[in-house]
Amino acid sequence: MDVALQETLKGLFQTKLNREMRLYLDTCARCGVCIEACHVYASRPEARYTAVGRAEVIRRLFRQYFKAEGGIAPWLGETIALDDPTLEKVYEAAYTCTGCRRCMTYCPFGIDTQMIQSIGKLLLIGADREPKLLTMLAVKDAATTEIYTETKADFETAMKNLEAEVIEKWRSEAGEKAIPVGAIGSDVLYVALAGKHSIIPAAAIMNAAQENWSLSYFEAVNFGAFVGNPEKTQEISARIIDEATRLGAREVAVCECGTAYRVLKHQIGSQPFEVISFVELIDRYLEAGRIRLRPGTLEGRVTYHDPCQMGRNGGVLEAPRRVLRHLGAEFVEMEPNRGDNWCCGGGGGLVAMGEKDFRMWSARVKADQVKATGASVVATACENCHAQLSDLNEHYELGTRVAFLSSLVADALAGRGRSHPGG
Numbered sequence: 001m002d003v004a005l006q007e008t009l010k011g012l013f014q015t016k017l018n019r020e021m022r023l024y025l026d027t028c029a030r031c032g033v034c035i036e037a038c039h040v041y042a043s044r045p046e047a048r049y050t051a052v053g054r055a056e057v058i059r060r061l062f063r064q065y066f067k068a069e070g071g072i073a074p075w076l077g078e079t080i081a082l083d084d085p086t087l088e089k090v091y092e093a094a095y096t097c098t099g100c101r102r103c104m105t106y107c108p109f110g111i112d113t114q115m116i117q118s119i120g121k122l123l124l125i126g127a128d129r130e131p132k133l134l135t136m137l138a139v140k141d142a143a144t145t146e147i148y149t150e151t152k153a154d155f156e157t158a159m160k161n162l163e164a165e166v167i168e169k170w171r172s173e174a175g176e177k178a179i180p181v182g183a184i185g186s187d188v189l190y191v192a193l194a195g196k197h198s199i200i201p202a203a204a205i206m207n208a209a210q211e212n213w214s215l216s217y218f219e220a221v222n223f224g225a226f227v228g229n230p231e232k233t234q235e236i237s238a239r240i241i242d243e244a245t246r247l248g249a250r251e252v253a254v255c256e257c258g259t260a261y262r263v264l265k266h267q268i269g270s271q272p273f274e275v276i277s278f279v280e281l282i283d284r285y286l287e288a289g290r291i292r293l294r295p296g297t298l299e300g301r302v303t304y305h306d307p308c309q310m311g312r313n314g315g316v317l318e319a320p321r322r323v324l325r326h327l328g329a330e331f332v333e334m335e336p337n338r339g340d341n342w343c344c345g346g347g348g349g350l351v352a353m354g355e356k357d358f359r360m361w362s363a364r365v366k367a368d369q370v371k372a373t374g375a376s377v378v379a380t381a382c383e384n385c386h387a388q389l390s391d392l393n394e395h396y397e398l399g400t401r402v403a404f405l406s407s408l409v410a411d412a413l414a415g416r417g418r419s420h421p422g423g
């Protein structure tokens, strides 16, 4: 690695060194309490798959370039130079960690491994060694702001075509506009993912609740966050913030995507509107009697997988359980659950990167957890988790059905204050 690149990477490292990060890098007592917390280690007990082992690569770089011992006693083995072999270790550490932050809840100092690994991800971008697919997707997402005026009409036509499905499948009470787009003065701006599975059930539910809502022109997913690019993360978020502000939306409801929710709700500062997860919106409708569900549409035993970025890291823990209770099925908790739940093993960009081998063996503990519930349906509220759990279901022959909460609710819609016409 040439000196110029080394200097660039040191500069990038420096941008991450705020007070909190310095504390995380300085404080680790190497007590090992976090070791068993990582699903990767729990599935394959090797030192490199521990939270502390992964962080050590970044800590050694920190000591080398930003602490006195780097210049005085590098032979102690506590430091490491920024070179090509080190970047390979950085890559392995950063992309075998899903950023689930389960280890953080066990650490007596609350050290945030995901935050430490964000340094590694930034160094990889600086060295042009990050997963290129993630960068490509982040650039594409950020660019939708520029091509918005060209694609607006096509998007509106596509949504118009979907409206018939909303009305036909769930007998929407929407009247003329089953999927309103770009409506000024909407109370709720709903931000979906690409694909009708993220739009049709949500539209049916909001219409049944007679919500004054509008669909965002933009996708919720934030690949800038997955690849660890702070600028792209901001740019991708800014599209939605600008749109919500322009439309005067009171609330932005983020679809079932844990990372999109956490970024918008917790990571990019306060906004002139509230941010809510779609699951919380469903919960609100049910509790207020704005929608009713037909009992008995969901048969068998149901369990719920708490998505890390929505549950442990986003605080949405009880709303999904209340929603499931309304469905009236036999509910069984995974053990452990809520903030202590095992990660599905697909976060941090791993599902989007497509590679399956690591995702399957590193989530053996998750598959065991699902199996132990004996559930025939695994409900969740995150696209990544849904994809990963579906792969695990097939790989480990779990014999379950993985379902989005929104889709279970939409299938059971009984309308508002009256019986469902077909039920």
Ligand code: SF4
Residues within 6 Å of the ligand: 037, 038, 039, 040, 050, 051, 054, 096, 097, 098, 099, 100, 101, 102, 103, 104, 113, 114, 343
């Ligand atoms: S954040 Fe999750 S995947 Fe990463 S080291 Fe901690 S427990 Fe393991």
Ligand code: SF4
Residues within 6 Å of the ligand: 027, 028, 029, 030, 031, 032, 033, 034, 035, 051, 052, 106, 107, 108, 109, 110, 111
């Ligand atoms: S639990 Fe915290 S202090 Fe102990 S080894 Fe893990 S990160 Fe370090």
